Amino acid sequence: MRGRPFTKALLPIAAAAFAGAAGFLAQPLTSGHGVVRTAIAAPADELFKPIATVLRDPRCMNCHPVGDRPRQGDDRHFHLQNVSRGEDDLGFVNLRCTACHRSENNAYSGVPGAPNWHLAPLAMGWEGLDDAQLCAVLTDKSKNGGRDIAALVEHMASDKLVMWGWNPGGNRKPVATPHDVFVKQLHAWQAANAPCPKSATP
Amino acid sequence: MPISTTVNGKKVTLDIDPETPLLWTLRDELKLTGTKFGCGAALCGACTVHLDGEAVRSCQIQAGDIEGREVTTIEGAHDNIAQAVQAAWIKLDVVQCGYCQPGQVMSAIGLLSQIPKPTDDDIDKAMDGNVCRCATYQRIRAAIHEAAKSI
Numbered sequence: 430m431r432g433r434p435f436t437k438a439l440l441p442i443a444a445a446a447f448a449g450a451a452g453f454l455a456q457p458l459t460s461g462h463g464v465v466r467t468a469i470a471a472p473a474d475e476l477f478k479p480i481a482t483v484l485r486d487p488r489c490m491n492c493h494p495v496g497d498r499p500r501q502g503d504d505r506h507f508h509l510q511n512v513s514r515g516e517d518d519l520g521f522v523n524l525r526c527t528a529c530h531r532s533e534n535n536a537y538s539g540v541p542g543a544p545n546w547h548l549a550p551l552a553m554g555w556e557g558l559d560d561a562q563l564c565a566v567l568t569d570k571s572k573n574g575g576r577d578i579a580a581l582v583e584h585m586a587s588d589k590l591v592m593w594g595w596n597p598g599g600n601r602k603p604v605a606t607p608h609d610v611f612v613k614q615l616h617a618w619q620a621a622n623a624p625c626p627k628s629a630t631p
Numbered sequence: 632m633p634i635s636t637t638v639n640g641k642k643v644t645l646d647i648d649p650e651t652p653l654l655w656t657l658r659d660e661l662k663l664t665g666t667k668f669g670c671g672a673a674l675c676g677a678c679t680v681h682l683d684g685e686a687v688r689s690c691q692i693q694a695g696d697i698e699g700r701e702v703t704t705i706e707g708a709h710d711n712i713a714q715a716v717q718a719a720w721i722k723l724d725v726v727q728c729g730y731c732q733p734g735q736v737m738s739a740i741g742l743l744s745q746i747p748k749p750t751d752d753d754i755d756k757a758m759d760g761n762v763c764r765c766a767t768y769q770r771i772r773a774a775i776h777e778a779a780k781s782i
Contacts, residue, residue, distance in 0.1 A: 511759035523686040529673035
């Protein structure tokens with residue numbers, strides 16, 4: 430609803446209903462009536478909240494740092510071996526991601542892997558952001574790789590590197606929210622026109 | 632299915648399980664024992680070789696990954712950068728026990744190939760994946776700077 434003065438002037442429930450209807454028109458086949466009803470009933474904050482929870486999971490956040498060092502593990506310690514971002518988000522000389530990470534998990538060594546293993550761009554650093562800030566960064570096409578909402582949802586729902594979070598291998602915990610539930614949450618948010626929570630800061 | 636690849640400039644065909652780690656492909660199949668096993672988990676760097684010119688941990692790369700690609704091991708490191716590194720290593724008497732040194736040398740060559748005049752910070756970032764149980768790190772750093780002078 431950002432940048433839409435008309436909807437800002439409406440009561441919250443009416444605004445959500447308007448956004449939900451707009452989303453329904455845009456996504457009639459993928460959203461489903463049940464999802465849209467959820468979107469209409471839920472305030473903007475509630476629609477993004479469960480998505481933010483997933484994005485803050487170590488499986489996602491470890492490679493979305495605000496600095497040049499990826500993290501690893503459920504305790505989110507810095508990646509061993511002083512691994513750093515490099516110029517192309519694929520690691521510095523000699524410690525490129527592909528020096529160790531293959532396109533699939535290594536069952537023998539425990540080293541994780543997925544297609545296109547890399548660090549998210551610095552612009553997509555999420556650490557320390559509240560829900561409103563996280564949503565704003567996520568939906569900013571100048572920061573998210575030029576993705577509109579549909580592409581963003583597609584990325585989070587089916588990108589193989591993202592999907593790795595639910596199949597991390599080794600003794601790593603998968604993302605706590607089941608993937609099918611996450612996809613429904615994404616579609617509900619999308620159907621409501623991807624509203625972002627209001628910032629806690631003035 | 633046989634795997635066709637190039638190792639140290641020579642084309643080879645390997646009749647081997649494609650999931651075999653490159654490390655064991657090199658050591659057991661091709662008898663190139665200069666590359667060492669250290670940890671088997673990409674944590675020490677002893678098994679470092681170059682794949683298409685970039686350093687990789689051969690304990691993690693699998694035989695199926697090297698189809699149509701070029702592998703260079705310590706036995707095949709002969710270019711001018713490799714020679715400069717070798718000369719610096721000898722001049723500064725870097726090696727103590729020597730077990731990690733094939734990996735250290737391959738990483739040093741990898742660094743100097745891309746950053747001919749590395750800073751200490753560059754060296755720290757590029758060599759941190761190579762562990763030395765004799766703690767020869769200061770000599771390795773000095774030798775990389777020494778090699779850089781002659782490149």
